[in-house]
Amino acid sequence: MSEIHNLATSDLRIEKLEAGYGSIKALHGVSLVVHSGQIVSVVGRNGAGKSTLLNTACGLISASSGSVSIGNVELTGSAPYQITQRGLALVPEGRCVIAPLTVKENLELSKSAGRSKYDEMMTWVFDLFPRLFERKSQLAGSLSGGEQQMLAIGRALVTNPDFLLLDEPSMGLAPIVVDKVFESLIQINNEGIPMLLVEQDVMLASAVSDYMYVLHQGVVVAEGVPDELMNNDALNTAYLG
Ligand SMILES: Nc1ncnc2c1ncn2[C@@H]1O[C@H](COP(=O)(O)OP(=O)(O)OP(=O)(O)O)[C@@H](O)[C@H]1O
Ligand SMILES: [Mg+2]
Numbered sequence: 001m002s003e004i005h006n007l008a009t010s011d012l013r014i015e016k017l018e019a020g021y022g023s024i025k026a027l028h029g030v031s032l033v034v035h036s037g038q039i040v041s042v043v044g045r046n047g048a049g050k051s052t053l054l055n056t057a058c059g060l061i062s063a064s065s066g067s068v069s070i071g072n073v074e075l076t077g078s079a080p081y082q083i084t085q086r087g088l089a090l091v092p093e094g095r096c097v098i099a100p101l102t103v104k105e106n107l108e109l110s111k112s113a114g115r116s117k118y119d120e121m122m123t124w125v126f127d128l129f130p131r132l133f134e135r136k137s138q139l140a141g142s143l144s145g146g147e148q149q150m151l152a153i154g155r156a157l158v159t160n161p162d163f164l165l166l167d168e169p170s171m172g173l174a175p176i177v178v179d180k181v182f183e184s185l186i187q188i189n190n191e192g193i194p195m196l197l198v199e200q201d202v203m204l205a206s207a208v209s210d211y212m213y214v215l216h217q218g219v220v221v222a223e224g225v226p227d228e229l230m231n232n233d234a235l236n237t238a239y240l241g
Contacts, residue, residue, distance in 0.1 A: 010071025011035050012088070012163045012196065017066035019056040026052040028218040029066065034163060034196050039189050041197040041205035044215035045239055050198040051093050053215070054165045057196075058090045059083045070162060084113045087162030091169060093198075095152040099141025103132050106140050106151055110158035117160045125154040128184055146177035153184065157193075164188070164195045170204055182208055202239070206230060214238045 012034040020026045026049045034040045044050050055061045057068045059080040068075045075083050098106050107125060111118050126133040129150040135143065140151055149169055156164055169185070170178045186208060189195055199205040205212060206226035214222040214235050222234035229235060 010073075010162075012194070013067075013069050014053070014057060015067045015069075017053070017056060017068065018064045019052055019061050020064065021061075025064075026218050027056065030215070030218070030220055031066075032196075032213050032220065032223075034194050035210075037189075037192065037194055038210040039185070039195045039197060039208050040211045040213070041199055041209040042213045042215050043199055043202045043205050043235075043238075045200060047217075048215040048238070049218040050200075050215055051167055052218075054090060054092075054167050054196070054198055057083075057165060058088060060090075081113070084159055084161075085115060087115075089113075089156035089159045089161035089164055091149075091152045091156045091164065091166045093167035093171065095145075095148045097140040097143070097148050097151050097155070099139065101140055102137050103140055103143070103151055104136040106155055107132075107158050110155050113159040115160040118158065121158045121160050125157050128157075128187065129154055144177075145173050146181065149173065149177075149181050150184070153181075153188075157188065161193065164193050166195060166197045168198055168200060170199065170201055178204065202230075202235065 014030060014032050016029045016031055017027050018029055030053055042050055042053060052061060056063050059078055063076055070087055073086055075086055107122060131147055132150055132154055143151060169181050197205060209226055212226055212229050213220050216238035221238055222229060222232045
């Protein structure tokens, strides 16, 4: 696969990012970095600002200040389709597959992202998720939750991203299905795609991450490698109040 995917050689950098909804500010200057090859996670409880962070990075929400960049390419202020073209792909919270379209049609939508190696990436997605291949003519709305999550991940991969952003891929799935989804994430990362993963489940995130950030009320209150962070009081404060 390394010959199919262009390995990212730059970092994804989020600096002092601020964003919100009208007068409600949800991010108060969040900074983080994802180095090439890494899985970095952002953990935090409901309402911490995790989805706002990913959606702002992808241009779905406008940043009021701060920046998002890959290497020296600035993404802030660009439209979502331009950000996808520059290498950032989002697997959104709740999966957001297009229910009345088939699996294959959902994946084909990513062709409009206009990135390279579309055919190779389609083949790779079907290799990664044979379940999707078997069901390529099935309507996405009739897939199980786990299959829909695979489809959401597949749809992002077909854009041939330099970085994958994942918003709570474990949400609403049975533990055994979560394990399968996370095994695929590790496999995808091993093939050279770095990830920024948002999770409420700290144990799950710590098991796969190279580095972690704890977000609390729109502020990074702790960060570190998983082993260190699991003993940090700020983690308990962020979760237990
Ligand atoms: N569309 C919106 N309009 C107004 N406020 C919003 C909107 N979406 C989110 N918020 C607020 O922004 C803050 C951060 O929400 P966000 O969805 O980013 O949190 P989260 O960490 O993703 O939570 P969860 O784990 O429940 O998905 C919360 O206070 C939330 O109420
Ligand atoms: Mg969320």
